[in-house]
Amino acid sequence: xxxxxxxxxxxxxxxxxxxxxxxxxxxxxxxxxxxxxxxxxxxxxxxxxxxxxxxxxxxxxxxxxxxxxxxxxxxxxxxxxxxxxxxxxxxxxxxxxxxxxxxxxxxxxxxxxxxxxxxxxxxxxxxxxxxxxxxxxxxxxxxxxxxxxxxxxxxxxxxxxxxxxxxxxxxxxxxxxxxxxxxxxxxxxxxxxxxxxxxxxxxxxxxxxxxxxxxxxxxxxxxxxxxxxxxxxxxxxxxxxxxx
Numbered sequence: 001x002x003x004x005x006x007x008x009x010x011x012x013x014x015x016x017x018x019x020x021x022x023x024x025x026x027x028x029x030x031x032x033x034x035x036x037x038x039x040x041x042x043x044x045x046x047x048x049x050x051x052x053x054x055x056x057x058x059x060x061x062x063x064x065x066x067x068x069x070x071x072x073x074x075x076x077x078x079x080x081x082x083x084x085x086x087x088x089x090x091x092x093x094x095x096x097x098x099x100x101x102x103x104x105x106x107x108x109x110x111x112x113x114x115x116x117x118x119x120x121x122x123x124x125x126x127x128x129x130x131x132x133x134x135x136x137x138x139x140x141x142x143x144x145x146x147x148x149x150x151x152x153x154x155x156x157x158x159x160x161x162x163x164x165x166x167x168x169x170x171x172x173x174x175x176x177x178x179x180x181x182x183x184x185x186x187x188x189x190x191x192x193x194x195x196x197x198x199x200x201x202x203x204x205x206x207x208x209x210x211x212x213x214x215x216x217x218x219x220x221x222x223x224x225x226x227x228x229x230x231x232x233x234x235x236x237x238x239x240x241x242x243x244x
Contacts (some may be wrong), residue, residue: 001084002036003029006168007187014179025088026200027187029163032083032102033065042194043199046089052116053087054127070103072113079104079112086163096121098146099185101169103162104233114138114160120146128156136161142173154178165189170173180229 005027012020028046030036035048050064057066062198068083082106102115114130126144141155154175161168167187172180190196 001029001031002192004190004196005029005086005163005187006190006200006203007167011182013181024203026203027086027185028085028089028196029084029189032068032085033063035064035139036192038197042091042197045080045122045197046091047093047131048087048089049095052090052095053085053125054099054115066105067217068115069114072104077113078127078213080107081105081109086164086167086169099169099171101160103160105233107112111162115158116140116158117237118144118146130158130160132158132160135159156173163187163189167173 007025008022008162009025010022018164026034028048035047035050037043037045037048048064048112050062050067053064054071056062056068056069060066063237065083066084069079081104083102085100085102087100088095095119095132097119100115100117101159102117103111103176104113104115106112111132114132114136116130118128122145124144128136128140128143130140132138136159138158138160140157140158142152143212147151157174158171159168159170165188167185167189169185171183173182174180179217190200
């Protein structure tokens with residue numbers, strides 16, 4: 001089931017200044033109960049750790065599958081089937097994953113929920129538990145400070161259909177009195193082989209490091225153009241949100 005997606009990520013805003021950009025990257029689709037372990041020579045290019053995602057499950061082994069189960073249980077949900085996650089891997093010991101998506105299924109392979117885990121550049125993370133419709137569409141109130149140019153007001157409209165040969169994720173932030181901010185990630189699927197891994201690594205070298213650097217660079221560009229900054233709230237107020 002493990003696959004690599006060659007992705008294109010786009011961000012666009014129209015106010016208070018018009019600003020849009022896109023870049024290429026790569027993401028992994030993995031089974032959280034069977035995280036890939038690469039051969040020793042390739043391991044520095046991609047490694048996966050439960051500690052990089054969600055919160056500890058408490059009792060029992062601290063695995064990513066257990067963390068997913070604990071989060072769902074906190075919202076009265078269970079996923080006894082497969083859980084597929086779209087994520088960045090660690091590269092040379094570093095990981096930064098702005099958005100990790102988990103498609104959670106029951107024992108009949110019916111989608112139960114989608115978890116959208118968001119990381120910011122301040123080392124914080126927040127998980128939204130979504131109940132998308134049959135088209136993969138969901139809505140959730142914004143509860144997490146991601147960018148100093150947005151604050152925590154408004155709501156998201158998300159399109160998160162399960163990826164197949166093509167990946168198509170779209171997130172729109174709506175705030176009263178503001179035009180929407182739109183982010184999207186599209187891509188094509190490749191099998192995981194030494195050849196495809198090296199090819200994607202050449203195309204998007206050290207993807208987590210580059211993604212973090214690009215986010216900071218775009219932030220500096222917005223700041224230089226006079227876009228107002230919203231103060232970061234107290235991290236202790238972070239909480240998880242579920243959507244019926």
